Amino acid sequence: MTRTDSPDDKEAAVRRMLDTPHPPVPADLALRAAARGARRARLKRAARRLLWGLFVVAAVAFAVWASAARPWEVPPAETTPPLEGW
Template sequence: MSRLPNRRDDEVRRLLDTPHPVVPVDLAVRAMTRGRRIVRRRRVVRLVVTALVLAALAAAIVLAVLYWPDDDPATTTPNGNWWSALG
């Protein structure tokens, strides 16, 4: 079974037959520096988000403790049930 010539295959062969571009000498060093900078930035963002979530959780706990209803007998209904005042 013979294959018919494919135009894309010819284009790829032509591209690969041309001389390859010159790679800069410091490309690996620049890539490594950029990678470290990206990792450092992600780590800082993760730390800031974690700190903000923990601060929000602490604030929610403090607000819940401050505004939690008292079990004062003076503020409860006569029967002691919250639904008895409804009906």
């Protein structure tokens, strides 16, 4: 269709398309769609659980590292000051 088509022409074209015979739909289409949707939901749920599990493992690993390394403490001096006055 071109830009100059009137709304009536477009409506007529849509009506012509709808008047044509529709293709046959498989009888088990709804069952297949429901099974596919259930499978996608299971995969999505499994992926979400996996990501939450990885998040928990990372948080625990960080907590263990932080408790062992204590990055908030000032590290000890590498050298001692000179001993004078003894």
